[in-house]
Amino acid sequence: MRGGRMSPAREISKPRVRFAPSPTGRLHLGSARTALFNWLVARGSDGTMILRLEDTDKERSSPEFEHDILGSLHWMGIDWDEGPDVGGDHGPYRQSERMGMYGEYARQLLGQGKAYRCYCTSEELDARKKAAIADGRAWRYDRRCLELPENERGRLESEGVPYTVRFKVPAGTVTVEDMLRGDVNVDASEIDDFIIVRSDGSAGFHLAVVIDDMTMEVTHVIRGDDHLTNAVRHVLLFEALGARTPKFLHHSLLMGPDGSKLSKRHGSTSVSDYREKGYLHEALANYLALLSWSPGDDREIFLLPELVKEFSIAGVSASKAIFDFDKLNWLNRKHMRRLSASELTDLVVPFLEREGRDAQLALPREKLELAVESVRNGMEVLGDAVEPTDVFVRPAGELDDKARAELRKSAELDDALAMCAEVLGAGPSADMESAERMVAALREGAKGKGWGAKKVLWPFRLAVTGLTVGPDLVYLIIFWGPAGCAERIDATRATMEASGV
RNA sequence: GCCCCCAUCGUCUAGAGGCCUAGGAUAUCGCCCUUUCAAGGCGGCGACACGGGUUCGAAUCCCGUUGGGGGCACCA
Numbered sequence: 001m002r003g004g005r006m007s008p009a010r011e012i013s014k015p016r017v018r019f020a021p022s023p024t025g026r027l028h029l030g031s032a033r034t035a036l037f038n039w040l041v042a043r044g045s046d047g048t049m050i051l052r053l054e055d056t057d058k059e060r061s062s063p064e065f066e067h068d069i070l071g072s073l074h075w076m077g078i079d080w081d082e083g084p085d086v087g088g089d090h091g092p093y094r095q096s097e098r099m100g101m102y103g104e105y106a107r108q109l110l111g112q113g114k115a116y117r118c119y120c121t122s123e124e125l126d127a128r129k130k131a132a133i134a135d136g137r138a139w140r141y142d143r144r145c146l147e148l149p150e151n152e153r154g155r156l157e158s159e160g161v162p163y164t165v166r167f168k169v170p171a172g173t174v175t176v177e178d179m180l181r182g183d184v185n186v187d188a189s190e191i192d193d194f195i196i197v198r199s200d201g202s203a204g205f206h207l208a209v210v211i212d213d214m215t216m217e218v219t220h221v222i223r224g225d226d227h228l229t230n231a232v233r234h235v236l237l238f239e240a241l242g243a244r245t246p247k248f249l250h251h252s253l254l255m256g257p258d259g260s261k262l263s264k265r266h267g268s269t270s271v272s273d274y275r276e277k278g279y280l281h282e283a284l285a286n287y288l289a290l291l292s293w294s295p296g297d298d299r300e301i302f303l304l305p306e307l308v309k310e311f312s313i314a315g316v317s318a319s320k321a322i323f324d325f326d327k328l329n330w331l332n333r334k335h336m337r338r339l340s341a342s343e344l345t346d347l348v349v350p351f352l353e354r355e356g357r358d359a360q361l362a363l364p365r366e367k368l369e370l371a372v373e374s375v376r377n378g379m380e381v382l383g384d385a386v387e388p389t390d391v392f393v394r395p396a397g398e399l400d401d402k403a404r405a406e407l408r409k410s411a412e413l414d415d416a417l418a419m420c421a422e423v424l425g426a427g428p429s430a431d432m433e434s435a436e437r438m439v440a441a442l443r444e445g446a447k448g449k450g451w452g453a454k455k456v457l458w459p460f461r462l463a464v465t466g467l468t469v470g471p472d473l474v475y476l477i478i479f480w481g482p483a484g485c486a487e488r489i490d491a492t493r494a495t496m497e498a499s500g501v
Numbered sequence: 502g503c504c505c506c507c508a509u510c511g512u513c514u515a516g517a518g519g520c521c522u523a524g525g526a527u528a529u530c531g532c533c534c535u536u537u538c539a540a541g542g543c544g545g546c547g548a549c550a551c552g553g554g555u556u557c558g559a560a561u562c563c564c565g566u567u568g569g570g571g572g573c574a575c576c577a
Binding site for chain 2: 187
C-alpha cells in the first residue's frame with residue numbers, strides 16, 4: 001500500500017463511475033477486476049455505476065462479445081444503473097451511437113483553433129517515422145499540417161482530400177491527479193498531436209472517452225495502469241473543452257505467472273472460461289478483489305456484500321498483481337464449502353450433463369445430493385464431482401484390478417466380510433447416525449478379534465465399491481443402505497469365486 | 502530509445518519512523534489424524550532488490566542504481 005492513502009470509497013460522495021469495455025473479445029479477468037473496483041466504489045458510497053460500450057472499432061467489435069461481457073458481469077454479481085441494456089439519462093451508452101455528438105465537439109475544437117486538420121496519409125507518416133527512428137530520433141508527429149501554407153491548405157480542402165483531425169497539444173506541464181499515485185506530471189512535449197477524428201470521420205478513442213466521461217458526468221475514472229499515459233491526453237482534452245476533469249485511479253495490471261501482462265499464453269483469461277471450468281462466481285470475485293486490495297487485516301474470504309462494506313481505496317495497492325491459480329483454487333474450495341448439498345448439487349448437474357453422466361443424473365435427487373456431498377472435499381472446481389461420483393453407479397460385483405489384488409492380499413478375508421454382513425444385517429436404517437454406528441461396530445468387531453480396524457474396513461470398501469478409492473464408508477452405507485451394501489459384498493464374493501480364488 | 506508507473510517470503514499481502522527477532526494467506530516440505538483419496542490439525546522452509554543520505558532510530562522519508570511493468574497507432 002505504498003502509492004497513497006486517500007479517502008475510503010464510502011467517503012466519496014455519490015460518485016459516478018463507469019466501466020467501459022470494448023466488445024473486441026470475451027470479458028478478460030483484468031477487465032473484470034476493473035469492473036469490480038468500479039462497482040465496489042459505486043455500491044460502497046451510494047454512487048452510480050455506468051456501463052459503456054466502447055465499440056468505435058467496427059472491425060473488431062462484435063455483438064457476440066458484447067453478449068459475453070454483459071453475461072459475465074451479471075454472473076459475477078456486478079450490475080449497473082445506466083447502460084446499453086437498461087438505459088439512463090446520459091445515453092446512449094454505446095459509442096457507435098454517439099458519433100454525432102463527437103463530431104460537434106470536434107468542430108468546436110477546430111473552430112477554437114485547438115485542433116487542426118491533418119492531410120498526412122498513414123503511409124507518409126509511416127515513412128517519416130521510420131526515417132526518424134533510423135536517425136535515432138524519437139518520433140512524434142512533426143506538425144507538418146499545422147504549419148501548412150494557406151494556399152496548400154486551400155488546395156487540399158477544395159480537392160476534398162481526406163483528413164484526420166489532430167489535437168494541438170499546448171506547451172506546458174500536465175498533471176494527472178491520481179488517487180493512488182498522487183500527482184503524475186508529464187511535460188506536454190512528450191505527447192504528440194494525437195488524432196481525435198479519423199479520416200473516415202469517426203471519433204478516435206481519446207476524443208470519445210473524454211466526451212463520454214464529460215457528458216455522462218463521470219466523477220471518478222477507475223481503470224488500468226495502461227491508461228495512465230492516456231490520462232495525460234485526456235486531461236488536456238478536458239481542459240480544452242472547458243470541462244471539469246474527473247478524479248483518476250489507475251490500478252495495477254493483472255500479470256501472468258511469468259510477470260508479463262496476463263494473456264492467452266498463460267492459459268484461460270476470460271471470465272466465461274472460469275465459469276465453464278466450474279469456478280464459483282463468489283470465488284472469482286473474491287479472488288479478483290484480493291489482488292491489489294486488502295482489508296488491512298487477516299481476513300480473506302469475502303462475499304460480494306461484505307466486499308461492498310469493507311472495500312476502500314485506501315486498501316488498494318499500487319504494485320503489480322500476479323494471477324495465482326493455486327490461490328483461486330483454494331478460494332473456490334472455501335466458497336464451495338459454504339454451499340448446502342442441495343445448492344452444490346444444482347451447480348454440479350450441468351457438469352454431469354456436459355460429461356454425459358446419465359446414470360448419475362437418473363438418480364433420485366436425494367441420492368444425487370448424497371453422492372455430491374460425499375465427494376465435496378475432494379473438489380477444487382465443480383467439474384471435479386463428475387468422475388468420483390461414478391462409484392455410486394457401478395454395477396455390483398465389478399472389481400477393478402487394484403481392488404482385486406488388494407482383496408486377494410487380505411488374509412482373513414472371509415472372516416472380515418462375514419463380520420461386515422453381520423453388522424450390516426443389524427440395522428435397516430440408513431441415516432448418518434446409524435451409518436456411523438455401523439462403522440463403529442465394525443471397528444469394535446475388529447478390535448474384538450485383535451485386529452486393526454483396517455483389516456475389516458478396507459475389505460468393506462473394496463467389496464462394496466470394487467475400487468480402492470472413494471468416499472467415506474458412511475456415505476456408502478447411507479447410499480446403498482445396509483442391505484444394499486451386503487448384497488454388493490455378496491456379488492463381489494461371487495466374482496472372486498468365479499475367477500477362482 | 503524516450504516518457505510514466507511499480508518494488509516486503511515463489512505468489513497475494515500486513516506494515517502510516519521505534520510495537521519488526523517483519524505478521525497472515527497460498528504454494529511447498531514434514532508430522533498427526535486415518536478404511537482409500539482428500540479434507541482437517543500442528544510444525545518447518547521462506548522476504549524488506551542494491552547503494553547512499555535524513556534521523557537518536559528506516560521495511561517505512563529523500564536521492565541514485567538495478568530490476569519489472571506500461572505507454573509512445575487513423576486499437577481501445
